[in-house]
Amino acid sequence: MNIILLGPPGAGKGTQAKNLELSKGLVHLSTGDMLRTAAKNKTPCGLEAKKLMDRGELVSDFVVMEIVSERLDEKDARGGFILDGVPRNVVQAHMLDDALAEKGLAIDCVVEIVADDEALVERIGGRFACASCGKGYHKEFKTPKVEGVCDKCGGTEFSVRADDTPDTVRNRLGVYHKKTEPLVHYYEKQGILKKVDGMADINTVASQIESAIEGCDK
Numbered sequence: 001m002n003i004i005l006l007g008p009p010g011a012g013k014g015t016q017a018k019n020l021e022l023s024k025g026l027v028h029l030s031t032g033d034m035l036r037t038a039a040k041n042k043t044p045c046g047l048e049a050k051k052l053m054d055r056g057e058l059v060s061d062f063v064v065m066e067i068v069s070e071r072l073d074e075k076d077a078r079g080g081f082i083l084d085g086v087p088r089n090v091v092q093a094h095m096l097d098d099a100l101a102e103k104g105l106a107i108d109c110v111v112e113i114v115a116d117d118e119a120l121v122e123r124i125g126g127r128f129a130c131a132s133c134g135k136g137y138h139k140e141f142k143t144p145k146v147e148g149v150c151d152k153c154g155g156t157e158f159s160v161r162a163d164d165t166p167d168t169v170r171n172r173l174g175v176y177h178k179k180t181e182p183l184v185h186y187y188e189k190q191g192i193l194k195k196v197d198g199m200a201d202i203n204t205v206a207s208q209i210e211s212a213i214e215g216c217d218k
C-alpha cells in the first residue's frame with residue numbers, strides 16, 4: 001500500500017509515519033529528512049536547499065521530485081511506502097502522479113492530519129530528536145522514558161531543527177495554507193482522501209489513521 005500523509009508542520013506526520021512503518025511494514029520517505037541529509041553532506045543541491053529551508057520556503061519542485069523519484073526506485077519502496085512532506089503543492093502532485101504512473105505505481109490513500117495552528121506552534125516549539133538515530137520527541141507530549149536517554153538507541157545527545165524557530169514556523173504555516181492545503185481538494189477529487197483529528201493524543205491519532213487506511217483498502 002502506498003500512502004501520503006498530508007498535514008501542516010507539526011501535525012504529527014513524522015511521528016505517525018514511524019508508527020506505520022512498524023505496524024504495516026511500509027517505508028517512511030520524508031523529503032524533509034532527505035533534504036536535511038543532503039544539506040549535512042554539503043551536496044550542491046543540499047546547500048541550496050538549506051538556505052530555503054532555514055527561511056521556511058519551499059525547495060525547487062524539480063530538485064525535490066528528482067530525489068523522490070530516485071528513492072522510489074529503490075527496492076524497499078516496492079513493498080509499499082509512506083510519503084511525508086511531499087507533495088507540497090499542486091505542481092508536485094502532478095509530477096508525482098506522472099512519476100508513479102511511469103513506474104507502474106499509484107497512491108492508494110491520502111490521510112490528512114488536521115490540526116489548529118496554535119497547537120502546531122506549541123508542538124514545534126517543543127520538538128527535539130535523538131542526534132544518533134533521529135527518533136522524535138516532544139518536551140511535554142512525548143518525553144524519553146528515562147530523561148536524557150533515547151528510548152530507541154540509548155543515545156544521550158539530542159538536537160533541535162534549525163528551522164523550528166518561531167518566525168520560521170509562522171512562515172511555514174503560511175506556506176502550508178497557501179500552497180499545500182489545496183492538495184486536500186486535489187485528492188478529494190481523486191476519491192482517496194481521508195481526514196483524521198490531529199488534535200487527539202498520539203495513540204488515538206495512530207488508531208484513527210489505521211482505520212482510515214483500512215477504509216482505503218476496500
Ligand code: ADP
Pocket residue numbers: 007008009010011012013014015016123124126127128136137138139141142198199200201202205
Ligand atoms: P510533522 O512531521 O508533521 O512536522 P512531528 O511528527 O515531528 O510533526 O510532530 C511534531 C511534534 O509534536 C513532535 O515533537 C512530536 O513528538 C509532537 N506530536 C506529534 N503528534 C502529537 C500529538 N498527537 N499530540 C501531541 N504532540 C504530538
Ligand code: ADP
Pocket residue numbers: 008009010013014031032033035052053054056057058059060061064084085086087088092163172
Ligand atoms: P515539517 O515536518 O515540519 O512539515 P519538513 O521536514 O517536511 O517539515 O520540511 C522542512 C523543510 O524542507 C520545508 O520547510 C521545506 O523548506 C523543505 N521541504 C521538505 N519537503 C519539501 C517538498 N516536497 N518541496 C519543497 N520543499 C520541501
Ligand code: ZN
Pocket residue numbers: 130131132133134135150151152153154155
Ligand atoms: Zn536514538
